[in-house]
Amino acid sequence: MKADFFTVKIKRTVKLNHRTIWVEMNQTLDAQPGQFVMAWLPGVGERPFSIAGSAPLCLLVVDVGPFSQAIHQLKPGDTLWIKGPLGHGFSLLGDAAILAGGGYGAAPLWPLAQLALSQGMNVQVCLGARSKADLLLCDAFEEIGCELTLATEDGSAGETGLVTGVVEKILKSKKIDGLYACGPTGMLTALASLAKTYNFPYQLSWEALMRCGMGLCGSCEVPQTCDPALPPGWLACFDGPVFRYP
Amino acid sequence: MSKDPDLSINIGKLKLHNPLVLASGVLGTSASLLYRAARSGAGAVTAKSCGPEARAGHPNPVMVEWEGGLLNAIGLTNPGAKEEVALLKETKRQLAATGIPLFASIFAGTPEEFGLVAGIIAEADPDLIEVNISCPNVRGDFGTPFAADEHSAALVTRAVKEAVGITPIAVKLAPNVPNIGRIAAAVVNAGADAITAINTMPGMVIDAEACQPVLTNRTGGISGPALKPIALRCVAEIAKTVDVPIIGTGGVITGMDAIEMILAGAKAVGVGSAYWYRGPEAFRLIIEEMKAFMIDHDIQSLEDIRGKAVRR
Numbered sequence: 001m002k003a004d005f006f007t008v009k010i011k012r013t014v015k016l017n018h019r020t021i022w023v024e025m026n027q028t029l030d031a032q033p034g035q036f037v038m039a040w041l042p043g044v045g046e047r048p049f050s051i052a053g054s055a056p057l058c059l060l061v062v063d064v065g066p067f068s069q070a071i072h073q074l075k076p077g078d079t080l081w082i083k084g085p086l087g088h089g090f091s092l093l094g095d096a097a098i099l100a101g102g103g104y105g106a107a108p109l110w111p112l113a114q115l116a117l118s119q120g121m122n123v124q125v126c127l128g129a130r131s132k133a134d135l136l137l138c139d140a141f142e143e144i145g146c147e148l149t150l151a152t153e154d155g156s157a158g159e160t161g162l163v164t165g166v167v168e169k170i171l172k173s174k175k176i177d178g179l180y181a182c183g184p185t186g187m188l189t190a191l192a193s194l195a196k197t198y199n200f201p202y203q204l205s206w207e208a209l210m211r212c213g214m215g216l217c218g219s220c221e222v223p224q225t226c227d228p229a230l231p232p233g234w235l236a237c238f239d240g241p242v243f244r245y246p
Numbered sequence: 247m248s249k250d251p252d253l254s255i256n257i258g259k260l261k262l263h264n265p266l267v268l269a270s271g272v273l274g275t276s277a278s279l280l281y282r283a284a285r286s287g288a289g290a291v292t293a294k295s296c297g298p299e300a301r302a303g304h305p306n307p308v309m310v311e312w313e314g315g316l317l318n319a320i321g322l323t324n325p326g327a328k329e330e331v332a333l334l335k336e337t338k339r340q341l342a343a344t345g346i347p348l349f350a351s352i353f354a355g356t357p358e359e360f361g362l363v364a365g366i367i368a369e370a371d372p373d374l375i376e377v378n379i380s381c382p383n384v385r386g387d388f389g390t391p392f393a394a395d396e397h398s399a400a401l402v403t404r405a406v407k408e409a410v411g412i413t414p415i416a417v418k419l420a421p422n423v424p425n426i427g428r429i430a431a432a433v434v435n436a437g438a439d440a441i442t443a444i445n446t447m448p449g450m451v452i453d454a455e456a457c458q459p460v461l462t463n464r465t466g467g468i469s470g471p472a473l474k475p476i477a478l479r480c481v482a483e484i485a486k487t488v489d490v491p492i493i494g495t496g497g498v499i500t501g502m503d504a505i506e507m508i509l510a511g512a513k514a515v516g517v518g519s520a521y522w523y524r525g526p527e528a529f530r531l532i533i534e535e536m537k538a539f540m541i542d543h544d545i546q547s548l549e550d551i552r553g554k555a556v557r558r
Contacts, residue, residue: 038306042456046306215526216318216518216519217308221279233273
């Protein structure tokens with residue numbers, strides 16, 4: 001793998017909600033679910049994105065700042081610069097998986113769900129967000145045959161509360177071979193602790209400030225305060241973004 | 247059958263169980279990362295350079311790979327000298343049981359400021375302070391690197407030496423100077439106990455599709471394989487001129503690269519970009535390869551081959 005940029009063309013963009021678009025490129029990328037790319041727009045900047053689809057390459061882009069706003073402006077035929085795939089992704093275990101996504105953490109779970117179903121696994125997806133309008137990819141997960149449970153903080157869809165609550169209910173009641181999750185740090189910390197309590201193997205995709213994306217600059221270290229099971233000096237870009245335990 | 251070769255070396259009074267030193271700027275941003283590098287086989291570890299004040303560094307992109315190596319312009323991201331003292335103290339605490347030395351690294355804008363930062367950092371009692379007078383990526387903020395001129399290089403060295411007392415100092419030199427031997431002689435005369443050679447080489451990678459340089463800083467420092475022949479020549483020049491230990495740094499990815507660096511006259515060998523090329527086991531792999539070469543060639547100790555390729 002060589003970490004230089006190559007260009008892709010935007011094939012189409014689809015508006016998913018009030019601040020999120022799905023961006024589909026004109027070419028595939030040989031990548032595992034959970035790996036990421038660095039996307040560069042010359043003169044604007046460079047940011048890491050979970051790979052939301054690899055054939056063709058797709059990204060899920062939430063409007064959180066100037067860089068994502070610039071991506072939202074791109075039209076079919078426009079160019080985007082990509083470096084990757086980078087890092088280590090998920091690796092599926094057993095027959096029954098629970099996939100938990102917080103907000104745009106749903107992105108890497110989408111290709112993972114497709115892969116798990118193609119291997120004949122039972123896939124339970126739990127998605128959480130602030131409110132119904134912030135939930136992402138719900139219909140998509142359901143259409144391909146995942147069991148879907150939702151949680152919103154304001155109660156506008158699914159259960160009222162955090163996605164960790166619905167995950168705990170399932171962990172208590174069902175035989176699950178692995179928990180796979182992506183979302184905000186607090187959510188992942190809570191899930192790591194839950195998984196240990198109920199003794200389930202877990203794989204969590206951590207988000208951190210990424211600069212070089214190549215394991216050298218040290219910016220994206222995820223400290224053990226996030227999950228005591230992390231080894232000291234664990235780097236999201238290089239060792240992760242997915243951390244597997246045990 | 248020869249016995250296991252001895253890879254230990256001394257830099258002044260410091261004993262390193264092997265010659266590999268984690269180069270400054272790679273994984274040196276926290277105690278846990280420095281500990282990790284130490285546990286993965288380094289003979290000594292160097293923290294990322296710190297200056298008088300905190301700096302966020304340059305905006306992304308800050309690093310890119312090209313055919314011959316890497317190009318980076320992180321921009322001296324650091325928490326400032328006072329915060330760095332806490333980081334270094336915690337690192338020392340974590341490294342205590344391993345016996346692996348900790349090197350600090352400092353930069354500043356004037357010789358006086360170098361002295362000030364060195365004085366603050368000395369409070370953390372690092373085993374050595376590396377004086378980074380050669381970062382190629384902050385020209386706008388810190389003027390031409392001090393490494394470009396023997397007079398300024400000596401002024402900085404003297405200021406640091408006066409500020410730190412007995413802590414040994416290594417001055418990190420730049421490759422892009424007309425006569426690196428003269429710079430080396432100047433800093434040794436001014437009190438440098440060792441020399442780190444070299445820093446990255448200034449360079450630029452342009453993306454033709456984008457019609458602009460890839461790095462936001464436009465230019466960056468070249469590291470990786472392309473840097474090795476440049477570093478070998480610099481180390482050989484310095485070894486010819488001065489007698490202090492040289493930490494030969496630049497493009498060392500394999501055990502053979504490290505052996506070549508010793509053959510050019512280096513005492514210790516800096517390792518940085520190898521983390522990208524070889525992964526987290528880089529140090530262990532390089533050590534194994536060095537040992538295999540030494541066994542094959544019946545070399546008992548690195549001292550037996552130091553400078554051997556360039557002696558006349």
